[in-house]
Amino acid sequence: MAQLIEKLRELLERPSHTSGMVAITALDDQSIERLMVLLCVTRDDELSCEEVFNCLDEYVDCLAAHSDLGDRQALVDHHLGFCADCRDELNALVSALQSAADDWPN
Numbered sequence: 854m855a856q857l858i859e860k861l862r863e864l865l866e867r868p869s870h871t872s873g874m875v876a877i878t879a880l881d882d883q884s885i886e887r888l889m890v891l892l893c894v895t896r897d898d899e900l901s902c903e904e905v906f907n908c909l910d911e912y913v914d915c916l917a918a919h920s921d922l923g924d925r926q927a928l929v930d931h932h933l934g935f936c937a938d939c940r941d942e943l944n945a946l947v948s949a950l951q952s953a954a955d956d957w958p959n
Contacts, residue, residue, distance in 0.1 A: 900928045
């Protein structure tokens with residue numbers, strides 16, 4: 854594992870030439886370990902953030918109805934397990950729906 858971390862650090866600290874500019878990205882050990890974890894949890898049938906975002910409304914409806922999305926349920930759950938951006942989108946949608954329900958007259 855230590856050798857892999859050193860190799861990743863070596864590769865990621867090399868300058869990359871883009872449009873005549875040099876960009877250097879230095880990663881600390883924590884960032885490299887996070888990258889390695891993400892590489893390990895990646896699946897062949899992984900959903901992209903866009904795919905997850907496009908089905909979040911249906912996902913929330915299923916959560917509220919205590920049902921599931923069928924085949925996509927496990928894929929969405931897996932993605933939400935490691936993608937903070939999509940979890941934030943989900944939480945924002947749930948909060949907005951809860952606020953709207955609270956404001957709706959009984």
